Amino acid sequence: MWLRFALDLLTSRAPDRQKRRGPARRRPTSRPMRLEALEDRCLLTAFTVTNLLDSGPDSLRAAVEAANANPGADVIDFATTGTIALTSGQLDITDSLTINGPGAGALTVSGNHVSRVFGLAGNPTVSIADLTVANGWSGWRRFSGALDAQKLGGGIYMAGGNLTLARVAVSGNDASGAGGGLYVAGGTLTLDHSSLSGNEAHGADGFTVTGSQAFRAESAEGGGLYVAGGMVYVNQSTFSSNRAVGGAGNEADPCSGISAGDGREGEGGGIYVGGGAVSIDTSTFSGNEALGGNGGAGDYCPDAPSPINSYLPGGSGGPAAGGGIRVAAGTARINQSTVWSNYAVGGLGGDADAGSGVGVGGGLSIAPGVPPLADLDTDTESNTINNFADIDPNISGPYSAAVAGDFDNDGDVDGSDFLSWQRNPGVGNLSDWQANFGQSAGQGPDPAVPVAVTAGDFNDDGWLDIVWRSSTTVSVLLNDQNWSPALPGDNDRDGDVDGNDLLAWQRGGSPNPLSAADLNAWKANFGQTLPPTTSINESAVVTEGNAGITNATITVTLSADYDQLATMSYRTVNYIAMTSDDDYAVQTRALTFAPGETTTSVTIEVKGDNKKESDETCFLDLFNSRSNSLFTKVRGIGTIWNDN
Structure with a gap:
């Protein structure tokens, strides 16, 4: 039955649809197909947090652990306000979960300056709304030379899955390395109407063990957010007063022959893009700082035969780049945003003869790339002002002038942009697209053949689908792939429908980590034939x-x-x-x-x-x-x- 329904959709057989809706066809024809999804659905459980304790009955930790143990999506609500101070480590989320707070000003989940606040493991779909994530910490702790804490993501660390932060304040978090507020290694992060403020990534300072060895300083990237991979969407959010501070160099020890260390770089006070793809819309970056570390001090050896001749000079100051945003790799698209009053300042030299570091791109620093790694629309370009740096105080590095609506960055606005745009969280429908970007809602497989374009969520997966119709072809464009109606689901055209077809269909044959929308759309159209x-x-x-x-x-x-x-x-x-x-x-x-x-x-x-x-x-x-x-x-x- 589902196969006939899918074929009807693909061939757009309006008469058949009318028959199903007519009084004479009240038999349960399409309804069983819609109920079929219930076979996979796990029971959703709601948990209520009633106290501010770190652990124990009705605590947030107990609710998260119970939700992890209950397969499927669950919900956590709060019947309390105040600050939950974590004392026994971060809250690990391993299964799909929605956390609904009472408001960012009413509830704070604090890492208590001893641990991260949240960590995402596996591939869950997580939504956190209306609370504050504060005072998280992730960094070095040495006991007998062992490292027992990663130095990535002071407030939140995610390695995969899908995380949405809506009306969330991320503030006062600290990482000894990268991602003071958040670190994204993979998956999809959405920041919607949220704020990142007062977070810091700092590189470890160098130090000298007298008569032994020197430990060199380390760099810092992404005071507010570090993106190493995956997809990040930032919508109507603010980044303010975040800092990336490079470590200071070790002092010289001429009696042991150890030279002074150079200060290390600080990059991306607000955001550091080191991979993946970042899309920023209608957001503000202000008061963020990228600071290079100071060079280590020079010194004399008092025991040398000629102490004055034993002097080893101080180290150079570390460089700085991208007080507001640093794009070092990956891609960034920035639209209708404001970048102002951010700073990129190099570190000081360790003595009068040592050079200071150079700050570049106080507002925005973009590494060279072909094509350019960043696209800026004219609004963002004109609103990147009053930033400070030694070189290129506002914008440093090559970028492309983004065309409004050019979401696939190919220089024009057409149907492929509509497909990219519809995946953005919170976007509207076809009428919204046409109101913002004109009538370019699609172009048929053969530009010489006139086509009529319709759009709608034909498979109930939450995304808009486009159907092309002409006198010679009928095909559905979904997630960037043309589907042939000859055998629905046979996307690799080998005569059957199996796991390889999902790979060909998902993201154009170059799959990202699987999203819930992908999986649900596939199941709705082609059944349960899935690879592991x-x-x-x-x-x-x-x-x-x-x-x-x-x-x-x-x-x-x-x-x-x-x-x-x-x-x-x-x-x-x-x-x-x-x-x-x-x-x-x-x-x-x-x-x-x-x-x-x-x-x-x-x-x-x-x-x-x-x-x-x-x-x-x-x-x-x-x-x-x-x-x-x-x-x-x-x-x-x-x-x-x-x-x-």
Whole structure:
């Protein structure tokens, strides 16, 4: 029955629809198809928080843990106001959840300056509304040389899934590295009518152990938000008074032959884009700062035969870039936004002879790229004013002039832009599009053949669908793919409908982590024929050693066994650990699950040495799913403990 319904939609057989609605056809024809979705639905449970305690009955932690244990989407409401101070660690969310606060001014969830506030693991769909996320912390804690806390995302860390923050204040959070307020490694983040203020990412200062060794300073990126991957939508939100502060260099110790360290860079006071795609609309960036660290002080050795000749000079000040926004990689599209009174200031030299760092792009700093990494509309361009930096105080770096409505960045406004635009959270319908961007709602497969265009949510997945009609072709455009009505769902045109067709259909054959909209749309149209999902465990930790190779093992998991090969690729990605420093071996290889296999291991080859250096991290990414698997979590983290 569902197949006939799908075929009717694709061929737009109006007479058949009229028959189904007529009095003589009151039999339950389409209704069973609509009820079919209930077969997969888990029972939604509502939890109410009645106290401000960290844990125990009716606490927020108890509600989150209960929601995690109850499969499917759940809801948490509050019957209390005030501040919930977390004392036993961050709140981990692993299943789909809606948290409805009483208002950002009425309820604060505080990390108490000892932990993050929220962490998203797995691939949940999470909505948090009407509360404040404050005083979170993520950074270094050393006990016997071990690192027991990541330094990413002081307030919120998300590695995947879908997170919406609506009318949420993220303030006063701190990360020792990247993402003072939030860190996005993957998935989709939506900031809607929210604020990020007073958050800070700071690099660790260098220091010298007299007569022993020097620990060098580290950089800081993304005082408010750090985007490493995934998609981020920012709508009618504010970024104010956030800071990215590079670490100060270590002092010189000439008696031990240790030179002063340079200060490190501070970049992206408001937002740092290091990957993925960011879309910013009608938002304001003000009073944010990117600050380079100061150079370490020079010094004499009082025990030297000629102390004055033993002087080692101070280190140079660190550079700064993008007081408001720094786009270093990935892409950014900024429309109808204001960037004003932000600062990019380099650090001071460690002595009179050491150079100071240079600040570039007080408002917006964009790394070189072909094509440019950022698109700015004329409103944003003209409203990026009164910022401060040594070089290019307002905008530094190449950018494209965005055309209103050009959401796929190809220089024109047409049907493909409509498809990109309709995915944006909170967008309207076809009439809204036409009111904002004209009548360019679509162009047929053959521009020479006149077409009539209609739009509507034909598969009840929450997205608009476009149907092309002409005398020779009938096809549906959904999520950027033309569907042939010859065999609905056969998107790879191999004569059957299986998991590979979902891969071809999802995101044009180059799939991102699976979204709920994708999955529901597929099920509504083509049934339950789905491939398993692939995820990578979060981290692996190894001690470096003084020589040879030590393997850091990261497990990759398939959600269910499958009767066909599942193939993809993986690669190592530099972060603090660098292949150029010979910290580990670069790898880009294929990964295959044999039929029936559900787990496999990938190793990062860590190279031992006698260097005295900080603990370091690198990433292991999954990409290029070629058959029979969908990605849900695509990044693992390898941590290398230095034992010297």
